[in-house]
Amino acid sequence: MMRKNDYQKLASMVIVLTILLVFQKYTSRSRDPFPDIKFIAGSSIPKNISDFDPNVLDKEQWVKLGFSEKQTSTILKYKEIVGGTFTSKEQLRKCYAISEEKFKELESFLLLPKTSKVNNFKNSNHFEKKEISVSAKFNPDLFTSHDWIKMGFSERQSEAILKYKSYLGGSFVSKEKFKECFIISPENYSKLEPYLLLPLKTPEKFKNSGTYRAEKTTVQYHVFDPNSMNVDGWKALGFSEKQANTIVNYRDRNLRGSFKNLEDIQKCFVISAEKFQELRPYIKLSPMEMKQEKTDFSKIDLNAITFKQLIEFGLDEKSAGSMIGFRKKLRGFVNKQQILETYNIDKDLVQKLTSIAPLDASTVPKYSLAEAPEEWLKDHPYFKYSADKIIFYRTTYPDDKKIWKFLKLKPEYEARMRLYVK
Secondary structure, three states: OOOHHHHHHHHHHHHHHHHHHHHHHHHHOOOOOOOOOOOOOOOOOOOOOOOEOHHHOOHHHHHHOOOOHHHHHHHHHHHHHOOOOOOOHHHHHOOOOOOHHHHHHHHOOEOOOOOOOOOOOOOOOOOOOOOOOOOOOEOHHHOOHHHHHHHOOOHHHHHHHHHHHHHOOOOOOOHHHHHOOOOOOHHHHHHHHHHEOOOOOOOOOOOOOOOOOOOOOOOOOOOEOOOOOOHHHHHHOOOOHHHHHHHHHHHHHHOOOOOOOHHHHHOOOOOOHHHHHHHHHHEOOOOOOOOOOOOOOOOOOOOOOOHHHHHHHOOOHHHHHHHHHHHHHHOOOOOHHHHHOOOOOOHHHHHHHHHHOOOOOOOOOOEOOOOOOHHHHHHOOOOOOOHHHHHHHHHHOOOHHHHHHHHOOOHHHHHHHHOOEO
């Protein structure tokens, strides 16, 4: 007969054999390997890169930033998964095709907030369930993001509805087209349909591609000097506002105010190879003058002074870029003290400049708190931290005095904001 000790030994052997069999099974079975993400050997971000919005980049432009075609496809697919728009740096950072090292190279150039107040969707088709309420007929073409939110849509859904309207050309055109907006479920459309002030059918003349890629508008090209072109000029050539701003920043900040040759233009990463070939026959670079007249800084408005002129005055690129960047975010300086409060500037040199140059604040936009555009409130450095409260309070109390009272701001914060309130 087997003793108790023998039973224990036998049981131990059985356990060991079982573990070995399980281990062999899991190590020998064929599994689909997780895609190995590798950067192109020696790749790095282009030296000519300027601030950019990753939402406007196409496949070719991501490749210009040093990503492989496979990585680029993954990034664009990830963008679709999160709802079609990167809303923050933190969200973009989670894309597994972008290594931590690569993200750190790009981070300072990304025109995105660090984090997003809106929770990312696990899937672009999963939206927060809310009850939609409507009680009167309305024209959806006139609705703002705030109007859609009041109706019951989330902020993210409201933005998507407005993007869809923009894609259609600025109008929903018909109930038929309105129904095709993927954000609006059949159930919600049934509720809204009786109240829509839109024709039932789409006019025969209306044509679109049926996707979120807007049709290319026909651009009337003409001979132009890229060194004298402002943002509106680049937009007229078919670029979006963000792309146009990137091109101007690249020229003024990276190239110190001018494209020296066609290659400089071609290197700007928001100008695709196809677009460059379209532009090339019309580009006329004026010959650089050997002797440039010195700037009379006593006549240069500080709200109009250029990056190149700041360099001429003696500021380094960092100081000049910071001053121009802060002015752009403010939509213009109201007083000279604001300039001296700019981060990363040579204060002694800038103080000398402000004592010489005049400041014209007559064109700086100012609004009442009750009427200020939401986009302006949320983007302006002085208002963005109170923007949500202002928008909330003014829906019930559209009176500036009451809104100021409810905000309960520190005196120094309120004083800064009042510089831009009419």
